Amino acid sequence: MRTAEQQVARTRRLAQVWDAALRIPGTPFAIGLDPLLGLVPGVGDALGAGLALWIVLQAARLGASASTLLQMLGNVAIDALIGAIPVAGDVFDFAWKANLRNVALLERHVADPTAARRASILWLTAIGGTLVLLLAGVIVLGVMALRAVLRIL
DSSP states (O other): OOHHHHHHHHHHHHHHHHHSSSSSSSSSSOHHHHHHHHSSHHHHHHHHHHHHHHHHHHHTTTTHHHHHHHHHHHHHHHHHHHHHHHHHHHHHHHOOOHHHHHHHHHHHHHHOOOHHHHHHHHHHHHHHHHHHHHHHHHHHHHHHHHHHHHOOO
């Protein structure tokens, strides 16, 4: 049986390949498989979501708190929602790196579960606010699109 540290290291390696496998020469930036596969409609996003949820499952198996798991799911949701937007979503995937963010949360939990729980509650509030703003933006765009269609008719 693997120790928690070994499981976290394995999860980190997988997230690294998915989010930052190739360093872009002459820059501090790296790109992984996620934004590249995201260019393939549907398939890339589905594979990315599957891996992201596996990382959350690993965190649950290692005893991460509910607030940490919710924060991780928030990262996955933001990645999936914005990542689904053609082209802009792929650029977002390049910068957001949800898997590496989630592995960092997992590492924080393994190192100090109490402090990780407190920090997660603050982030949950921020992510919740972001999701509300995204939803509001979608509603506003929908209303604007509906108005434009009605003007044409």
